[in-house]
Amino acid sequence: MHDRLHDLGNGFWNIRGSFVRDEMIDIGNQSALVRLDSGKFILLDSYTLTGEVREQVLTLTNNGKDIEAVLNVHPFHTVHCARVAKDFPHATFYGSARHHKQVPEVNWSKDYVESEAVAQRYPELEFSLPKGIYYISSNDSVHSGSLLVYHPASQSLYVDDTFELAPSKLFNDVKADINLHATTLKALKDEADAGQRYCDWALNLAQKWRDVRYFCGAHSGLVVFETGEFAEKLTATIHKARSTLEAG
Numbered sequence: 001m002h003d004r005l006h007d008l009g010n011g012f013w014n015i016r017g018s019f020v021r022d023e024m025i026d027i028g029n030q031s032a033l034v035r036l037d038s039g040k041f042i043l044l045d046s047y048t049l050t051g052e053v054r055e056q057v058l059t060l061t062n063n064g065k066d067i068e069a070v071l072n073v074h075p076f077h078t079v080h081c082a083r084v085a086k087d088f089p090h091a092t093f094y095g096s097a098r099h100h101k102q103v104p105e106v107n108w109s110k111d112y113v114e115s116e117a118v119a120q121r122y123p124e125l126e127f128s129l130p131k132g133i134y135y136i137s138s139n140d141s142v143h144s145g146s147l148l149v150y151h152p153a154s155q156s157l158y159v160d161d162t163f164e165l166a167p168s169k170l171f172n173d174v175k176a177d178i179n180l181h182a183t184t185l186k187a188l189k190d191e192a193d194a195g196q197r198y199c200d201w202a203l204n205l206a207q208k209w210r211d212v213r214y215f216c217g218a219h220s221g222l223v224v225f226e227t228g229e230f231a232e233k234l235t236a237t238i239h240k241a242r243s244t245l246e247a248g
Contacts (some may be wrong), residue, residue, distance in 0.1 A: 003053040006222055009061035011035030012154035013210075013245045015057075017047050028132070030218050032158050034055055034151060036068075036124055042069045043091075044149055045077060045218075046084035067091050071113050071122075073147040074160035074218070075085050075136045078102045094118055096147075098136050114147050126150040128205055130162055132198030144181035148205070155213035165220040178215075178233045180241060188248055195245035199238050206234040 006014045017029040031047035041061050049057055059065050067088050072081060075098040085093055085106045090122035093106050094113040111117045114135065119127050128148045129135060135145040150157040164179045181187075188194040215223045225233075 002050075003051065005033075005053045005056045008156050008214050010151075010153035012151045012156045012214075013057075013060075014156065014158075014214070014222055015047060015049070015053060016222060017053075028152075030158075030160075030216060032149075032156075032216060033067075034059065034124065035060075036122070040066050040068045042122065043067060043084070043088075044073060045160065046070055046072055046080040048080045048083045049087065057218060064088055065090070071092060071118065071149075072096070072099050073113055073149060073158070074143070075099065075145065076140070076143045077160060081106055096136060106225070110220045120208040124151065124153065126152065126209070128201075128208075131201040132189060132194040132196070133184065134189060136184075139186060142183040142186045150209050150212065152211070155211050156216060157209060157212045157214065157230070158216045160218040163215075163217070165215070165217060165223055178230070178237050180237065184237055184241075185245065185248075188245070195242070195248055198244055199242045202238045203235060206231040206238070217222045 002247055004016045008014055011034060013033040015031040016035065017031065030045065032044040034042050036042065057196045058064050068086060069092040070088065072093070072095040075096040078099060079097070081099060082105055092109050092125065094109050096109060096112055096114060100108050111219065114129050127169070130145060133145050137145060143161045144161040146162045150156070159220070161181045165177070166180055174222060188198065210228060212230035213225055215225060215230065
């Protein structure tokens with residue numbers, strides 16, 4: 001899979017990359033470049049930039065000098081953190097507690113990426129942490145928890161793993177359904193109302209971010225939704241899954 005930079009408008013670029021699992025299958029990877037109102041930039045997630053995409057990003061960001069921070073929003077996406085920290089040593093690196101533990105060589109900010117302090121620092125973005133499931137599961141194979149990021153100006157939703165698209169996703173099918181990550185049930189907290197809280201969170205998110213047009217999924221590719229389609233599809237998915245999730 002060739003790396004590509006997609007300009008989604010109004011200061012948001014989705015970077016599509018590669019991640020080869022089990023040395024066999026490229027399930028894809030992503031990052032995003034966001035221009036702030038100040039004229040500076042941030043990166044969402046760490047992904048090693050190479051070739052033409054690297055040159056494009058450096059051109060946009062004054063040879064990288066204008067990238068002020070990197071927000072690592074998925075606790076289990078840590079492979080590229082150390083390399084990106086070397087590429088942009090002047091940038092502030094935000095991550096979860098797991099990032100701090102897994103990649104101690106990075107000079108992490110004391111503010112966790114999911115903190116209110118970070119949200120207030122970047123009003124150009126909206127953040128949402130799923131309720132009812134563990135953000136950082138004790139099971140390293142459970143990856144459904146992540147910090148979701150919405151960029152209203154471009155109507156772009158950036159999501160790692162929590163929501164996915166159907167198998168047709170790789171063909172940029174506008175009608176692709178939204179699926180929950182396969183480990184969502186395993187990620188539920190050991191609380192009686194965990195499933196209900198997760199479903200209520202997702203339904204509220206569907207309405208709050210109903211204007212989503214561009215769905216940027218870590219392993220789902222970039223898909224364009226029609227107006228209101230994101231809300232409709234996520235709502236339908238939650239209604240279908242609610243009984244199973246609430247049963248735990």
